[in-house]
Amino acid sequence: MSPFVPMVQSTVVAATPLIFAALGETIVEKSGVLNLGIEGMMLVGAIAGFAATLATGNAGIGFVAGAAAGTAMALIFAVLTISLQTNQVATGLALTLFGIGLSAFVGHDLAGMPLPGMEGVTFPVLTSLPLVGELLFHYDPMVYGSIILLIAVMWFLERSHAGLKMRAIGESPAVAHSIGHPVVLIRYLAVMFGGATSGIAGAYLSEVQTPMWAEGMSAGKGWIALALVVFGTWRPGRVVLGAYLFGGVTVLQLFAQGIGLNVPAEFLSMLPYAATVVVLVIICRDPKTILLNQPASLGRSFYPGT
Amino acid sequence: MTRYTRVLGRMAAAVLLSCAALGAQAAGPLKVAFVYLGPVGDGGWTFQHDQGRQGLEKAMGTAIKTTYIENVPETADAERVLRQLAADGNELIFATSFGYMEPLLKVAKQFPKVKFEHVNGYKQATNVVTYEPIFDQGFYLMGIIAGKMTKTNTLGFIGSFPIPSVVRDANAFILGAKSVNPKSTLKVVWASTWYDPGKERQAAETLMGQGADVLSQNTDSPAGIQAAEAKGKYAFALDSDMSKYGPKAHLTASTENWTDYYVQETKAVIAGTWTGNRATRWGLKEKMVVMAPMNVAVPADVVKMVEDKKTAIANGSFDYFGGPIKDNTGKERVAAGAKLPVGDYMSMNWYVEGVEGSVPQ
Numbered sequence: 277m278s279p280f281v282p283m284v285q286s287t288v289v290a291a292t293p294l295i296f297a298a299l300g301e302t303i304v305e306k307s308g309v310l311n312l313g314i315e316g317m318m319l320v321g322a323i324a325g326f327a328a329t330l331a332t333g334n335a336g337i338g339f340v341a342g343a344a345a346g347t348a349m350a351l352i353f354a355v356l357t358i359s360l361q362t363n364q365v366a367t368g369l370a371l372t373l374f375g376i377g378l379s380a381f382v383g384h385d386l387a388g389m390p391l392p393g394m395e396g397v398t399f400p401v402l403t404s405l406p407l408v409g410e411l412l413f414h415y416d417p418m419v420y421g422s423i424i425l426l427i428a429v430m431w432f433l434e435r436s437h438a439g440l441k442m443r444a445i446g447e448s449p450a451v452a453h454s455i456g457h458p459v460v461l462i463r464y465l466a467v468m469f470g471g472a473t474s475g476i477a478g479a480y481l482s483e484v485q486t487p488m489w490a491e492g493m494s495a496g497k498g499w500i501a502l503a504l505v506v507f508g509t510w511r512p513g514r515v516v517l518g519a520y521l522f523g524g525v526t527v528l529q530l531f532a533q534g535i536g537l538n539v540p541a542e543f544l545s546m547l548p549y550a551a552t553v554v555v556l557v558i559i560c561r562d563p564k565t566i567l568l569n570q571p572a573s574l575g576r577s578f579y580p581g582t
Numbered sequence: 583m584t585r586y587t588r589v590l591g592r593m594a595a596a597v598l599l600s601c602a603a604l605g606a607q608a609a610g611p612l613k614v615a616f617v618y619l620g621p622v623g624d625g626g627w628t629f630q631h632d633q634g635r636q637g638l639e640k641a642m643g644t645a646i647k648t649t650y651i652e653n654v655p656e657t658a659d660a661e662r663v664l665r666q667l668a669a670d671g672n673e674l675i676f677a678t679s680f681g682y683m684e685p686l687l688k689v690a691k692q693f694p695k696v697k698f699e700h701v702n703g704y705k706q707a708t709n710v711v712t713y714e715p716i717f718d719q720g721f722y723l724m725g726i727i728a729g730k731m732t733k734t735n736t737l738g739f740i741g742s743f744p745i746p747s748v749v750r751d752a753n754a755f756i757l758g759a760k761s762v763n764p765k766s767t768l769k770v771v772w773a774s775t776w777y778d779p780g781k782e783r784q785a786a787e788t789l790m791g792q793g794a795d796v797l798s799q800n801t802d803s804p805a806g807i808q809a810a811e812a813k814g815k816y817a818f819a820l821d822s823d824m825s826k827y828g829p830k831a832h833l834t835a836s837t838e839n840w841t842d843y844y845v846q847e848t849k850a851v852i853a854g855t856w857t858g859n860r861a862t863r864w865g866l867k868e869k870m871v872v873m874a875p876m877n878v879a880v881p882a883d884v885v886k887m888v889e890d891k892k893t894a895i896a897n898g899s900f901d902y903f904g905g906p907i908k909d910n911t912g913k914e915r916v917a918a919g920a921k922l923p924v925g926d927y928m929s930m931n932w933y934v935e936g937v938e939g940s941v942p943q
Contacts (some may be wrong), residue, residue, distance in 0.1 A: 286784050388625030390804070390827045393812065398829025486779035486805045487872050491621060493654070530788040533771045536939035
């Protein structure tokens with residue numbers, strides 16, 4: 277087996293939770309809402325998914341529970357920012373802090389318990405193919421779920437009527453409101469969708485990537501997902517590409533050490549973050565890409581009036 | 583007037599009562615406090631310390647009263663927690679993480695009567711002592727098993743940070759392996775974290791992808807064990823028996839037993855014989871380093887070999903860092919028949935023969 281196969285496999289597993297969280301946030305931001313609470317929603321999703329799987333023995337139920345918990349968190353955010361017009365940045369930060377604390381509190385007695393993890397899917401014929409089978413057809417179901425989600429989000433944003441409406445709201449909620457689109461309702465739905473995918477991302481961490489619960493186990497992945505949305509300039513395809521790139525650099529630094537490359541460990545662990553900064557700088561050099569794709573009303577509250 | 587007199591009387595009574603309470607406290611059980619880095623349910627480092635605390639309670643009964651504070655970060659929070667514990671009347675405080683060193687020394691200066699015990703530290707004071715297990719003894723024994731169990735002759739080590747004590751663990755591990763299998767080599771990956779399950783798992787997968795079939799680690803989470811179990815490879819755990827995370831993969835673990843040390847120190851405080859400025863290092867001999875039960879997959883002759891070496895290390899008749907030892911560039915570090923100087927042992931920053939790459943500087 278080529279040593280590159282496990283490298284690709286680790287990259288995919290590392291990128292999958294980022295894809296779920298970042299695609300959800302793309303939808304949220306496209307509706308004009310900035311939710312900085314991904315990290316908190318992920319952690320609550322992680323503990324909910326872990327607890328549900330531990331209780332039922334069914335990973336599927338765990339993901340449903342994770343999504344539900346993430347949605348509930350997002351609902352709090354939606355009520356505060358959309359209905360009560362609180363500041364989105366401050367509320368998002370509060371949501372993250374709340375999620376970190378809540379998940380630690382709820383999960384206190386669950387730390388240190390093992391889960392069996394999730395079996396990979398086997399496709400007839402395809403999985404047994406040499407190389408291609410190993411590279412593409414032996415992951416857990418959620419990896420394929422993340423690809424399906426990508427296609428769905430792309431279709432929704434670029435091809436569907438509802439997606440067009442939502443983008444209009446993100447550009448100018450006042451105009452969308454005046455021609456009769458339900459701004460508040462659609463923003464609620466978008467925020468809740470983002471909560472559900474963040475919850476799934478969290479559940480992926482505690483059920484598949486490392487099947488166990490540990491306090492603060494998302495280790496900043498929620499913030500990376502947030503950066504990926506800007507990194508991908510609000511385009512789902514690029515967001516996913518960014519997630520794989522980020523996962524790849526993380527794995528690459530470990531791989532380089534394993535083959536005995538003499539690079540300082542601190543430098544290597546800095547690499548993924550440095551790469552993010554570099555790409556962000558490159559993107560920002562061309563203001564047009566940002567302006568074209570960034571929702572014009574991002575982060576601003578909307579008063580529907582009477 | 584009468585009302586005020588009554589109030590005054592009550593206040594006087596309250597003062598008297600609280601004085602009585604203070605007096606009772608001084609004569610009551612010795613208060614011993616523990617400061618933990620993680621939650622007691624972390625299944626690793628902190629869990630073992632809490633086992634030690636429970637063992638201490640069992641051994642000392644009503645003579646002492648213990649408290650613990652978990653999840654204390656190695657920041658200014660540690661100082662606040664330590665000061666609070668000292669102010670609360672705890673007379674003996676065990677701080678169970680390396681990073682508490684500076685805050686602990688600061689608080690120790692302000693509470694000269696309180697006795698502080700710091701794990702893995704290297705700074706002592708009149709009321710501060712340090713204690714640590716000799717981890718590399720456990721790694722040497724695990725290395726013997728690894729050398730016998732490997733089929734690819736490639737072993738893996740997931741390191742936290744390239745500091746001397748961890749480099750020593752990696753070196754002891756490959757020395758153990760080479761003592762039974764001279765062809766074995768060791769790949770080391772630094773995760774730059776003590777605890778990040780995701781990253782530890784990636785490190786484990788990377789090592790296995792590069793041919794390692796027996797892994798060891800000095801990071802704290804069981805993620806490496808889980809990864810090895812999923813790939814049908816072997817792994818060793820540190821701190822706690824982690825066999826429940828990978829019943830097939832988990833060969834054994836080098837764990838810590840803190841109870842005896844905690845009992846010894848607590849008894850010394852009660853007897854008034856406790857002194858500062860000490861550094862305690864305990865290993866297999868004092869049973870601070872304890873091997874977890876071995877996997878059934880380990881053949882009986884290997885178990886015997888490990889037991890023999892364990893006895894030899896414990897009674898001092900065998901020293902795996904005894905010469906001849908070459909580093910992995912071929913330079914002789916310890917001459918045949920010579921011993922590794924203590925200074926070199928404490929500041930080890932080179933790999934022995936058989937480890938790939940070089941220690942990141």
